[in-house]
Amino acid sequence: MSTDTAPPRSTEAAGSPGPVPVSPLSLWAGDVATVTWRNLIKFRRNPEILLFAVLQPIMFVLLFSQVYGGSIQIEGGNYTDYLMAGIFGQTVLFGSTFSGYQMAQDLKEGMIDRFRTLPMHDSAVLFGRTNADLVLNGVSVVIMMISGAVVGWRFHEGWLSFLAGVGILLLFSYAFSWVMALLGIIVRTPEVINNASFMILFPLTFISNAFVQTDNLPRALEVFANWNPISALVQAVRELFGNTGAAPTPDTFPMQNPILTTVAMSLLMLAVFVPLAVNRFRQASSR
Amino acid sequence: MAIIEAHDLRKTYHSRSGDVHALAGLSLTVPEGTVKGLLGPNGAGKTTTVKVLNTLLRPDSGTATVAGVDVLHDPEGVRRVIGASGQYAAVDEHLTGRENLEMVGRLYHLGGSRSRERAKELLEQFDLTGAGDRPVKGFSGGMRRRIDLACALVNNPQILFLDEPTTGLDPRSRLGLWDVIKDLVAQGTTVLLTTQYLEEADYLADDISVIDHGTVIAEGTADELKAQVGGHRVVVTLVDSADADAARAVLERHGTDDVQQDTGGRTLSVPVTEGPGALQHVLADLASADVRLHDAGMRRPTLDDVFLRLTGREQADDTASELEESA
CATH class of the missing domain: 3.40.50.300 (P-loop containing nucleotide triphosphate hydrolases)
Structure with missing residues (x-):
């Protein structure tokens, strides 16, 4: 029965010459940068990840603008202009689910165990994940804008407003990445994450103003759509790009104040899900 | 420490x-x-x-x-x-x-x-x-x-x-x-x-x-x-399983416990007190009984035996038994 009566700390002597003392914050930032770099390498070596992120929205752009474009009338505008904000919203929403898929995958494959035996900051794994997915989403949005431009989409409110629109898309996608990352840690099965998010997010984007004006929807769905956070995001982007057309904006708070709603909603998601995910991550370890 | x-x-x-x-x-x-x-x-x-x-x-x-x-x-x-x-x-x-x-x-x-x-x-x-x-x-x-x-x-x-x-x-x-x-x-x-x-x-x-x-x-x-499991075993493998009964009788004579026979019936083993001496006697008796051998040797207990003895179950991954050549 030996109690640990203060053994001399011979432990620090081991290993290579100790690193120069650095501030905890820069150590943390270094960890985040390393993990982000690791995740980006995976994107670079597997271009199909990006391909799958944009393939479906590109198909949507073509189908909606070419098939429905003629029959859907947008007062004081054209349908292609109107459609693209919805496509951008859909792209970043689905793009963010990758954070959950990849967290589950890393847990499953034992990468998380590796990270957790290293003297790095736990939260760096999550920040590295969401940062890399933000880059992926950024690239996807650019590709979608090019696709939109090809079928005739244009923004009309000037560059500053355009950049604000891009910023709001990315802010939302980053915040939503954290929600998905937490789900990935809890669910732990990449395939389940994929299927479940598809089943929830698909109707969510359709019962919104992403592809149609909500006043065309049945009453119950119209109410839902006008309060749907996806609608707020799409409306905000639509306003900033000058793609709303002349139809009156539905009379709900999120629709009347879409930019405020989207920014507030994104910040709220970050405030809740960053600490929640980090905390949950500390308890997680592959079985 | x-x-x-x-x-x-x-x-x-x-x-x-x-x-x-x-x-x-x-x-x-x-x-x-x-x-x-x-x-x-x-x-x-x-x-x-x-x-x-x-x-x-x-x-x-x-x-x-x-x-x-x-x-x-x-x-x-x-x-x-x-x-x-x-x-x-x-x-x-x-x-x-x-x-x-x-x-x-x-x-x-x-x-x-x-x-x-x-x-x-x-x-x-x-x-x-x-x-x-x-x-x-x-x-x-x-x-x-x-x-x-x-x-x-x-x-x-x-x-x-x-x-x-x-x-x-x-x-x-x-x-x-x-x-x-x-x-x-x-x-x-x-x-x-x-x-x-x-x-x-x-x-x-x-x-x-x-x-x-x-x-x-x-x-x-x-x-x-x-050592907890015990001493040596003598193991013989027969050319013809028809000799099994004869071989079993020889092993029983020199062993300290029951003779074990594998499922094929051609490999038999028995624990013995003094390994090399017992092996010599077994071989001599088998030769005079005209039993032809494919292989014969002395085996020390493996960790498999330890395992079986301590936990009461076989190791999932059956490793090959280490046959030790008798010197």
Whole structure:
């Protein structure tokens, strides 16, 4: 029965010459940068990840603008202009689910165990994940804008407003990445994450103003759509790009104040899900 | 002095089918510079023990120190002095071997240039320089294990945790990895090893703890454990199973216990008191009974026998019995 009566700390002597003392914050930032770099390498070596992120929205752009474009009338505008904000919203929403898929995958494959035996900051794994997915989403949005431009989409409110629109898309996608990352840690099965998010997010984007004006929807769905956070995001982007057309904006708070709603909603998601995910991550370890 | 000490570790998993006591009061001591083998059937608690000691898992109760650092109170202090290599290779498939090593170096806060240097050194040491710039995805099982082990060595750890390091490897890769581990131990690294392979524990470990149902049920060197089971056995393999009865009669005459016959009926064995002498007598009697032999020898108890005796069940992965040539 030996109690640990203060053994001399011979432990620090081991290993290579100790690193120069650095501030905890820069150590943390270094960890985040390393993990982000690791995740980006995976994107670079597997271009199909990006391909799958944009393939479906590109198909949507073509189908909606070419098939429905003629029959859907947008007062004081054209349908292609109107459609693209919805496509951008859909792209970043689905793009963010990758954070959950990849967290589950890393847990499953034992990468998380590796990270957790290293003297790095736990939260760096999550920040590295969401940062890399933000880059992926950024690239996807650019590709979608090019696709939109090809079928005739244009923004009309000037560059500053355009950049604000891009910023709001990315802010939302980053915040939503954290929600998905937490789900990935809890669910732990990449395939389940994929299927479940598809089943929830698909109707969510359709019962919104992403592809149609909500006043065309049945009453119950119209109410839902006008309060749907996806609608707020799409409306905000639509306003900033000058793609709303002349139809009156539905009379709900999120629709009347879409930019405020989207920014507030994104910040709220970050405030809740960053600490929640980090905390949950500390308890997680592959079985 | 003990560099790893665990005292009365307990961990219970609650599941629908009832509580599982993964650790039920497990205690363990590993002296500095030695190799400790944790041996036990699947689900005995080997991996759970390692995960507690390398800070991946918090026990429900109990205490543990690694290199004098308390595992529960200062996990980060522990992480600085250990290296861990998992059951399945926890390396990033999409990164090259070199990138994996560099990443680990950076996360140990070695800095960029030192991380690159260290990656280069390890690739050379592990004979992976040629493959080092290819994504790990294309590596063979053996190369993957080597890069995984290399990742665990980036910080020159005092203590190395190896959780089933050679599971699933072909014999040649296994031998290669054993050599690497032997070298590390020769340089003074303390190793805690879990394994399914009894011969692996026999070959690598100075000291073995047999674990079952979350506690240590036996401890000692491989020889000490074998001695617990008993002395030699004489084993003969017949050319023709028709001779089985004659052979059985001879073995019964010289043995101290029941004769065991394998399912094919051609291999028979019996425990004996004095190995070489008994073997000589058996062979002489078999020759005069005109029984033709395919093989004959003396076998010391293997860890398989130890296992069977201690846990009452056979090791899942049946390793080949070691037939010892009689000198």
